[in-house]
Amino acid sequence: MLLLSIEVLPNKQNPHRALANNHDMTNRLFNPAGENCASLRFSLFAALSCLLFSGFRRWLFFFFRSRLAACNLAGLSLCILGLPALQSYAADYVATEQVEARLVAGVDAVSPGAEVYLGVHQKIIAHWHTYWLNPGDSGSPTTIAWHLPEGAAASDILWPIPGRSSMGPITNYSYENDVTLLTRIKVPDNVVVGGEFPIKAVVDWLVCEEECIPQQVELDLVLPVVEPGEDLGQGSELVEAALARLPVESPWPVKVFRVSDETLELWLEFPNADPATIRDLWFYPNEWGRLKQSSPQTYEVFPDGIKLQLPAGEFIPAVGESLDGVLVLTEQGSSGDMQRGFELVVPVQAAALPGASLSFALALLLALAGGVILNLMPCVFPVLSLKALSLVRHAEHSATHIRNHGLVYAFGVVASFAVLAFILIALKAGGAQIGWGFQFQSPLFVLIAAYLMFAVGLSLSGVFYIGGSLAGAGSGLTQRSGYAGSFFTGVLATVVATPCTAPFMAAALGYALVQPAPKLLAVFLSLGLGLALPFLLLSYWPGLQRWLPRPGIWMERLKQVLAFPMYGAAAWLVWVLVQQAGADAAAIALAGLVLIGFAAWLYSVTRQISTRASLFGSLGAAAAVVIALAGGSALRAGSADVPQIAENWRPYEEAELQQLLANGEPVFLNFTASWCISCLVNEKVALKNESVIREFEEAGVHYLKGDWTNRDPQITTFLSRFGRSGVPLYLYYPPNKDKPVLLPQILTPDIVIGALRANSTAISSSTDFTSGRN
């Protein structure tokens, strides 16, 4: 495919160089294409020289490694005999013992002014490796010195995603098995059409297993020059594969924080990550010394992003300096792991992200403060002020007695918070995704929260009494004499406090919910302590009671006033809901609120009439609430009123697919999920690419997208038909064919367009294709 014309250029180099490149290891150059070695003259000469210069061992060596030794010894003898060195051949393929190097092009021809990709492909034997741009603790990156006709320009090497290998305390960033190092070449305008474009690359690399061998080869390639505008051809598929392995721009924001002199924190704002599918995350800095290369980089998945800890190196970037490198994510795909690299140039910022890296002590303090403030919140204050205050105002009890009551009350509060913490820990252990951010992504949750706020507000306004009934239900408990009563008052306080939030609580809770169990428990206990603290203090220092206002009508008014923040909270939640689920959600939510209001009124108005009436009232209220909640199930996230850009895809439906196939229409299928990072990168990089969209349009391709975020069983069945148990899956059904073409897990625009064109009988070959490959 690329052996269009290979010229054997006279070798100007010192022929000894090839042999003397290493101290102990012989570095052999040979051309297994056999063009020169196969020539009779050469083999005869080789045989003769072997016999002349070798003993029995060498002769055996020649026998078993004939071409290899022949060329080498022949070369040696040629040099000794002073003949011109034909042994260093100019070719597009040269191999050493460890590496087979090939010069490849992404095109079959060039045209004046064109930009083409050239690549040096290294096929490395097992367990050996060559190095990336930043080789790590030791080693040396491959360099390519281009010799091109005048006026041509070559870019720096475009490095595919590296891997890493460790040997004891030394970590290197390297390539194993094979890699193609790409370079973009600009062809000058003055090349002669119909002539030739000769390319020479002198490639130096260090290849190591444990020991290292620096090697150098010279590769040559000549490409014909054609008219501008003519199709330049497909070129080598190695170039296409290498393009898919290049890092791309990150679709999500990345921030880097200098947390301390020893640590940087990298924050990738990807909101739906699923820790189960992420195999590996590593940041490869472009420069030595930025990070401690041999230290591990630990990552943590949060509801709103992924955090990666980077250990600082010798020359940690200062705040304001930029950290350059490649962030490589390895993710479980549907047919093997997928790797994605993001090219990053990120300025280092000073402060750490609040909440995500709150220190434990600070979180405890915030929880305590939040708990204290919670006492003042509308949900808690009115109820508690009546109930709990009475406890400490009993003058007939001794001071010790009051103190003990206070303690038992505090114990009740803290114990209830502990129970809450345990419930959350159990849920987390059971695999549920707990986290404020995550919960607030579910529209149903937001709707229920809005209803709750509204209901509490109604209660405070006096429409009905939840405090009363709860206290009534629990009054049996809370009115028990002695400590049991105080304990259950504490429990009541917690129950009433749960729907409420207070300043500082959000940060502390956000921290706690992503921590392991002990820390989560500690924060919750601290919160409980804060809630119990005011009354605990009152019970210890009854003198403080003098500062408390006497009960009076002001308490009722205060309660009514505090209803309005609750209504405000409900309104805000409806707004959040509209953002999430569109304008229809507003109708559902508002109707639901009306139903809640009706339910509250019905319930309270039938309280006093008769037992039957109150039963009817309760049932009617319950029914209204159920209808309101049922409306919530009609909500679906993602149907938000995003300005409707004409999307070129429709959701996948099996019936529609079958219909299209029956009509012989070309169909492109994309199965993705919101937590599949690589799928989203594929969409951004390839499927939303302008030339791909245009290609779909021109070819009349129907683009169907299947969203597997919620494990839709219809999609699961479809995936299993192709032997896949997960996403991504990309299929193209050519027109009038019912057997689809499978595309790879990592897409580039060229791969998609190539699949379309290669399989399309509808598009005739005489159509003029402008080279849109760059």
Added chain:
Amino acid sequence: MAISHIAKLFCAGVAMTFAAAVAVAEPVVGKPAPTFEAKTADGTTLNLESLRGRTVVLEWTNHECPYVVKHYEKSGNIPKLQKEAAEQGVVWLQVISSAPGKQGHVDGATALKLNEERGAAPSGVILDADGSVGKLYAAQTSPHLFIINPQGILEYKGGIDSIKSAKEDDIPKATNYVREALNALAAGKKVPHASTAPYGCSIKYAG
């Protein structure tokens, strides 16, 4: 009582945050260089502290590594540096941290013979087959150089020069950081490039 229990829990939580600081694993320029006692090629034991009062250069080496060969046989670069250093009264110690069975591992007699053959004249050769000295200094490549001043403070760590290649023609084009540092120290000036990127083959530690 409950409150005291809770208070104790709270205090414990606060205390937890003050975790023990992790000991620094690498030598830092400007701080005292780690001291060690190790066997030398001529059979004696050398204690780094005994060299207090003199400038010491530690050179991690592996005679089979192409990068070391570049500076020894192919150019005579390091032997020349060693002679210059000796004239200045600097103690130049080669350190061989290759584990037994790995590339570069030699016994004392062979090490001395190799130096003789290569025209190298270090003040001494440290045999560090278990890699303890290498790991103490976080030495990663061969060559990897460290310079310690007469007061025992680390003044330089890093590569031998500024061009990370295996070609001897790059030596005259590169800035020799070791020579630069030694000259600066002799003149009482600050070392211009105190920490640079080391390059070479990785040190063949055990395991």
